Amino acid sequence: MSSYPHLLSPLRVGSLTLPHRVIMGSMHTGLEEVPGGEHELARFYVERVRGGAGLIVTGGISPNPEGAARRGGAHLSREDQLGPHRTVTDAVHGEGGLIALQLMHSGRYAMHEDAVAPSAIRAPINKVTPRELSTAEVERTVEDFANAAHLAQRAGYDGVEIMGSEGYLINEFLVAHTNERTDRYGGSDAARRRFATEIVRRVREATGPDFLIMYRLSALDLVPDAQQFAQVLELGREIEAAGASIINTGIGWHEARIPTIATSVPPAGFTWVSRALREHLSLPVAAVNRINTPEIGEAVIERGDADLVCLARPFLADPQFVAKARAQRPAEINTCIACNQACLDHTFSGRRMSCLVNPRAMREDELVLGPTRTAERIAVVGAGPAGLAFAEAAAQRGHRVTLFEEQPELGGQFQLALRIPGKEDYAHTVRYFSTRLAELGVTVRTGHTATAQDVAFADRVVVATGVTPRVPGIPGEDGPTVLGYKDVLAGAPVGERVAVVGGGGIGFDVAHFLTHDPHSDFYTEWGVDRSLEARGGLLAPAPSKPRRRVTLLQRSAGKPGARLGTTTGWIHRAELRMADVEFVTGVQYVRIDEQGVHVLSPAQRDASQTGDPDTEDRIERIIPANTVVLCAGQEPRAELARELAGENGERPVHVVGGAHVAAELDAKRAIREAVELAASLP
Structure with missing residues (x-):
């Protein structure tokens, strides 16, 4: 039935x-x-x-x-x-x-x-x-x-x-x-x-x-x-x-x-x-x-x-x-x-449509995962989006794949993303890949940090070890009030007054995570009339009281979150505005201490004045915070790839995903790159 x-x-x-x-x-x-x-x-x-x-x-x-x-x-x-x-x-x-x-x-x-x-x-x-x-x-x-x-x-x-x-x-x-x-x-x-x-x-x-x-x-x-x-x-x-x-x-x-x-x-x-x-x-x-x-x-x-x-x-x-x-x-x-x-x-933006979780969409004849001519033993290190996508695609082609992941669960950065309010559906992607790897007979070793010795058996190694948070180099960043974004999303205690260092996608996600009321109602928050009486279905937005006071700091002087998605960036900015998040742009970081974050920011100008925020006079300002969260970008984590590159012999070693390029945690690029690599193998 x-x-x-x-x-x-x-x-x-x-x-x-x-x-x-x-x-x-x-x-x-x-x-x-x-x-x-x-x-x-x-x-x-x-x-x-x-x-x-x-x-x-x-x-x-x-x-x-x-x-x-x-x-x-x-x-x-x-x-x-x-x-x-x-x-x-x-x-x-x-x-x-x-x-x-x-x-x-x-x-x-x-x-x-x-x-x-x-x-x-x-x-x-x-x-x-x-x-x-x-x-x-x-x-x-x-x-x-x-x-x-x-x-x-x-x-x-x-x-x-x-x-x-x-x-x-x-x-x-x-x-x-x-x-x-x-x-x-x-x-x-x-x-x-x-x-x-x-x-x-x-x-x-x-x-x-x-x-x-x-x-x-x-x-x-x-x-x-x-x-x-x-x-x-x-x-x-x-x-x-x-x-x-x-x-x-x-x-x-x-x-x-x-x-x-x-x-x-x-x-x-x-x-x-x-x-x-x-x-x-x-x-x-x-x-x-x-x-x-x-x-x-x-x-x-x-x-x-x-x-x-x-x-x-x-x-x-x-x-x-x-x-x-x-x-x-x-x-x-x-x-x-x-x-x-x-x-x-x-x-x-006038480009051909595709799909983040399925890069073969609209490329069905170009990105073909046909049977391999020579089945290889492939070690994949890292089970974030890139590692999972490569392991599935390579196994589908007939290669014998072993996947290593140091965390106890698969998913990498998606395990962090799915904790952001409104991004719970990212769990579906982790579920999909987990199911497919089991069906395809991929050997999965979680809770294990792979070494060069662990992958010695493989004919080919794919390093998908992801990223490590960038250390911005602000004096005082090692103080007791400072946390990394991974700590916050993992549940570390956070104060009532928070400064988020970094205005990219992670900074926005963390600010939303820290201010969102889990009991809020989407329709009330945004002003949708479920009674169908109001003209156009519109009511005045009635956001919940934010759980914390958050200030989001950004080095660049442009619009906060300027690199967010074309069709979703406005949503993320609106969510933070409804949560009374303060945006401070064009800052230079001075130090972090028990008072908060000391910054130099552009002096207030009359509306008729113009100037270059990089050269104009700046004033020192303290952003009060009892917790400071660092969301200052990422660096590729590719130590194993560098170690394997020094081996004697001709065993191929590939680096994909964040371990290759860490910019903006681009899962779209990471998954596409991984599937393209799998399709290119003999």
Whole structure:
């Protein structure tokens, strides 16, 4: 009997039978605009179909050129564009899968000079001010959606998803603060809904009764002066009447001040919204956001929050997500940890999407882990992300791997990361690798510091010994009030007044760890109205009282946490601001003593004055603290590698991960580097 009877049950939608309740959601991969990229894109989708994906939704394709996210971005408006799309649909259908094209007009989020919108109002996350569409242009855009859907049907797609949420063009028409029109597409709730409903109606007319139409409905805008839930429900009813087959739930605009998909969001954190929709609609409703395990998906369906779940990034992390759930092997799923580092961060910076925990994502043909020609005995020293990733990949290829780890448990820096509030999902990665190493027969020796003698048996040695915290060289840093970040995360006693030395990712994590109230409520803290009465779902944030007073110190004079993730850095800064953490930048450290940290910092200036913080006058300041935490970076820990490099003979010794480059504890680079090394072996 299946462990997931609801999640894996089929669902009839119009003329299609979906094999289960899991939709692979839309992700813009970066290949949509690459000439010839359709072949790699087809292979990416095919691997997911082979792993059990039923209905796949493509990355967003605009119905006309001005709706593309960037100049020259992907759009579908002419018959001569169908060839690459047929390459994709033929490949998916050849494996028995279903695929829908997402139609997405970027509206005021478009980053080019031809951007258009309901009104000429610039988005706060964009430098481009859009041009207001005329009434005739709005009507033409409706026809462009219908034309693109018809072309998608001719290209072999089983359906389309109409992107009506996340603050893109259709969503912009629905909200008063982005739609100041007075024609038939603005001025009243009914008029603002007209654009969305006309698009669905015309798409249905253009494609006939059997074509799948999924509409992504913004159920919770999370921006000021947005829709009330009663308006959202009315739109849902009109979209259903216009001919949609499925409602897919959208949560939040890209400019919203509330996290919606990052790791700090509770698992299935917004399915209560899809439930409220489902109670008033007849067509199937899909839930989204932070549904990353089959257990969570099963619970969502079972309790009636939705008819389907829509997962995007979990299929990056593991293309076999559904197959492993069906085979009742959930511990083998490489779970998405919602870090955003290789997926959304890449997308929003114009790079090809991939995955931190699965660097083969989007490189399926380039990064191949085929059977080895010569099985070697390989010693891997260090079981952090790099060591674990290499051991798994090498063993998968057929090498005989022995893994050494000096700590009693696997995981390395991930064991520290998973203790940070909101990063608990990092434990999934440790669980995945532990399960895989056992399946692959890797010999694991924990609680043992490997020596050159221990690895003498090996034909090849991989040193993945990680990092050691950098000693910043501040007078007094060896005093009784000073702790390292590892001590703090391991539970060392910390005072009520804390100075954190270092404004990088570790400094931010430690400051959050020290101030976070474990009993706080995500929705209260960030200001989300679970009663669905407030406009846009927004309330005033009501953060819990921080557990400690923390000051975060940074040598550079720039914005605190400037090197944090593109799509998550703002969240970490907001968390610390809500905890009343004080940021002091541009400091020079003088000494640490029982009073706290003595620093030289730039003198206060009049707002009209400018100057170079590295040369301007500085004043001495004492940062009061009864505990000082050093988060001043890391150094590679590669003593064993240096010792082995002095051996006589030709035995290969490789250094990967933090032991190779310690900058910013880059797990994305460490795992990718390790898998690439394993793939390159004979």
